[in-house]
Amino acid sequence: MRHSTRIAVGPVQFRIGSDWARPIAALNRLYAGYPQDPERPADATVRLFAARPWRRRLRPSVQIGGDFTVPDALPLPLSMGLLAAEMGMNLQVALGWRRHLLLHASAVERGGRAVLLSGVSGSGKSTLAALLGEAGWRLMGDEFTLIAPGNGDALAFPRAVSLKNEAIAEMAARVDPARLGPLLAGTPKGDIRHLIPRPDAIAAMHEPARPALILFPRFGGKAAVESMGEGEAFVRLTEASTNYTALGEAGFAALTRLVRETPAFALSYPDSATGLALVEQLFAEAIR
Amino acid sequence: MSAIRTLVDLLAGRRDAASLSPREWDGVISVARAEALLGTLAVRLDGTVLPAPVAALFGDQRVAAEVAQRQALWEAEMAIRALASERIEFVLLKGTAYAAAGLSCARGRQIGDLDILVPAHDIGRAENELLEAGWEWVKSDPYDDAYYREHMHELPPLIHSGRDRMIDVHHTILPRTHRKTPDPLALVADAVPTASGFAVLCPVDMACHCAAHMLADGDLQGGLRNLWDFHCLAADFVAVDAGFWGRLDARAAKHGLRVEVRRAARLARDLYGTTLPSGWDAHDPGDRWYRRRLFARDDWGGASDFVLQQAFYIRSHWLRMPPAMLARHLWTKWRRR
Numbered sequence: 001m002r003h004s005t006r007i008a009v010g011p012v013q014f015r016i017g018s019d020w021a022r023p024i025a026a027l028n029r030l031y032a033g034y035p036q037d038p039e040r041p042a043d044a045t046v047r048l049f050a051a052r053p054w055r056r057r058l059r060p061s062v063q064i065g066g067d068f069t070v071p072d073a074l075p076l077p078l079s080m081g082l083l084a085a086e087m088g089m090n091l092q093v094a095l096g097w098r099r100h101l102l103l104h105a106s107a108v109e110r111g112g113r114a115v116l117l118s119g120v121s122g123s124g125k126s127t128l129a130a131l132l133g134e135a136g137w138r139l140m141g142d143e144f145t146l147i148a149p150g151n152g153d154a155l156a157f158p159r160a161v162s163l164k165n166e167a168i169a170e171m172a173a174r175v176d177p178a179r180l181g182p183l184l185a186g187t188p189k190g191d192i193r194h195l196i197p198r199p200d201a202i203a204a205m206h207e208p209a210r211p212a213l214i215l216f217p218r219f220g221g222k223a224a225v226e227s228m229g230e231g232e233a234f235v236r237l238t239e240a241s242t243n244y245t246a247l248g249e250a251g252f253a254a255l256t257r258l259v260r261e262t263p264a265f266a267l268s269y270p271d272s273a274t275g276l277a278l279v280e281q282l283f284a285e286a287i288r
Numbered sequence: 289m290s291a292i293r294t295l296v297d298l299l300a301g302r303r304d305a306a307s308l309s310p311r312e313w314d315g316v317i318s319v320a321r322a323e324a325l326l327g328t329l330a331v332r333l334d335g336t337v338l339p340a341p342v343a344a345l346f347g348d349q350r351v352a353a354e355v356a357q358r359q360a361l362w363e364a365e366m367a368i369r370a371l372a373s374e375r376i377e378f379v380l381l382k383g384t385a386y387a388a389a390g391l392s393c394a395r396g397r398q399i400g401d402l403d404i405l406v407p408a409h410d411i412g413r414a415e416n417e418l419l420e421a422g423w424e425w426v427k428s429d430p431y432d433d434a435y436y437r438e439h440m441h442e443l444p445p446l447i448h449s450g451r452d453r454m455i456d457v458h459h460t461i462l463p464r465t466h467r468k469t470p471d472p473l474a475l476v477a478d479a480v481p482t483a484s485g486f487a488v489l490c491p492v493d494m495a496c497h498c499a500a501h502m503l504a505d506g507d508l509q510g511g512l513r514n515l516w517d518f519h520c521l522a523a524d525f526v527a528v529d530a531g532f533w534g535r536l537d538a539r540a541a542k543h544g545l546r547v548e549v550r551r552a553a554r555l556a557r558d559l560y561g562t563t564l565p566s567g568w569d570a571h572d573p574g575d576r577w578y579r580r581r582l583f584a585r586d587d588w589g590g591a592s593d594f595v596l597q598q599a600f601y602i603r604s605h606w607l608r609m610p611p612a613m614l615a616r617h618l619w620t621k622w623r624r625r
Contacts, residue, residue, distance in 0.1 A: 017588050041311075097348075
């Protein structure tokens with residue numbers, strides 16, 4: 001393809017090609033601090049291309065493709081090329097990765113122990129993880145957490161954090177502006193701005209962590225913590241996994257082990273400060 | 289050399305995997321995924337010296353293929369149980385059949401839907417039994433439904449509500465309206481049991497179906513995988529039956545598939561190095577278009593050679609139905625766009 005770049009996030013080496021220079025330049029800026037290994041072949045390929053040749057220049061719109069594609073996915077305007085790249089990368093991992101059990105969950109680590117935050121879009125899992133990542137924790141990722149079937153360890157996938165809507169201002173107030181990507185206003189997912197993880201989180205991206213806590217956060221409502229049984233956590237996490245079925249028995253074993261060994265809680269919080277405090281409190285109890 | 293040709297050379301054993309540069313691997317991995325051949329390549333290169341990340345990825349693929357195969361065979365078992373009460377017997381087709389019969393092409397092979405062949409007179413009862421056992425219609429519209437029932441060689445696809453797996457119930461191996469009409473009674477009558485308790489087509493029919501599926505039905509999408517199947521089937525069957533090619537020739541003639549089977553054999557020889565007997569080892573100038581179509585993929589895994597792909601797409605419809613019917617069909621489809 002005309003323009004391309006290579007990005008390694010956690011265990012996955014991506015190759016991203018594009019018909020336009022802009023998305024690649026934007027990616028290169030976001031991922032400048034990530035390790036580069038030209039000797040390493042790519043596990044996954046993402047293609048950002050014009051669905052029709054004239055769409056390269058005339059009202060340019062980006063079709064998301066690669067090793068795996070979603071049929072009938074609508075193209076995005078070129079101004080949202082960065083979002084297209086992010087969606088393309090997520091798609092390749094969600095549908096193609098088999099080495100680990102994939103959980104749609106954010107995660108942070110401290111002292112070798114991980115807190116997994118799982119929830120639907122809008123639950124606040126990304127924001128909470130981003131906030132924790134600025135408050136003494138290592139951000140492991142805001143989208144996927146990988147569970148190693150062999151030993152049950154959690155592995156990081158620290159892509160650039162996708163901040164949405166209100167979370168953008170909240171994080172912008174706390175971090176160096178150089179760590180923020182361009183504002184993508186009015187995307188199908190609302191306003192989006194990417195946050196580059198801290199350099200130490202990127203440097204430590206291959207370090208596994210023992211899961212200590214599984215949280216199912218819900219932003220809004222009174223502060224509340226409710227212990228969750230293994231069965232419910234299991235079912236919720238099967239729904240949060242994109243490759244649980246494909247992994248067969250290994251996926252079942254990994255997930256069973258995870259919910260048996262790791263306490264799980266549903267968590268409601270009215271504001272970020274309360275959310276952070278509740279995570280700290282539950283973590284302290286879990287590792288005691 | 290293009291990634292797709294490198295992939296074929298690696299499968300054929302003409303290229304040493306150790307000689308590939310990291311950028312060549314990028315392309316090979318991507319086109320292999322696009323052609324549903326990554327697991328097959330992983331099995332083919334098992335035990336050779338590979339860069340560590342490639343070895344790890346291929347290890348993942350081999351394990352994943354084994355799991356997928358077990359799941360595919362379980363799905364076949366579910367169909368047996370669903371149809372047992374009405375004593376409806378069926379023959380497994382394609383990927384699941386190769387796995388059930390333990391054939392070499394099954395190793396690492398991706399298996400999509402469950403394809404079964406049911407005698408035409410049992411098709412209504414089979415449909416009822418499957419619906420009772422939890423399969424449902426994939427949402428489709430009345431035209432598509434009627435089209436399948438009147439003209440196709442299979443029922444409209446069914447999906448199991450609990451396991452989310454598709455089943456294609458065939459009553460023959462090419463559309464009813466196709467210019468070629470293989471004999472479905474012979475296919476069922478001569479089916480053979482496997483050690484695992486399933487029924488599959490006999491070797492010559494399996495090779496005929498593979499060739500027909502690749503060259504007479506569809507636009508050669510996924511053709512490299514189907515051709516690899518043919519290559520492996522031929523090697524497996526010749527190894528246990530020296531008279532295989534002769535028998536295949538007679539059977540292909542019976543089904544009216546001699547042209548397709550011969551072409552599949554030549555293409556398999558050209559791409560994967562299949563050894564052909566003297567009578568088969570000819571050259572046909574028309575084959576070059578097929579080879580070009582099979583190689584129509586760029587190094588990023590995208591489709592290339594747009595005009596040729598369109599030509600094969602039109603050809604697939606041309607073979608599938610008579611001109612007047614094709615015109616009607618395209619008109620209906622176009623109006624509903």
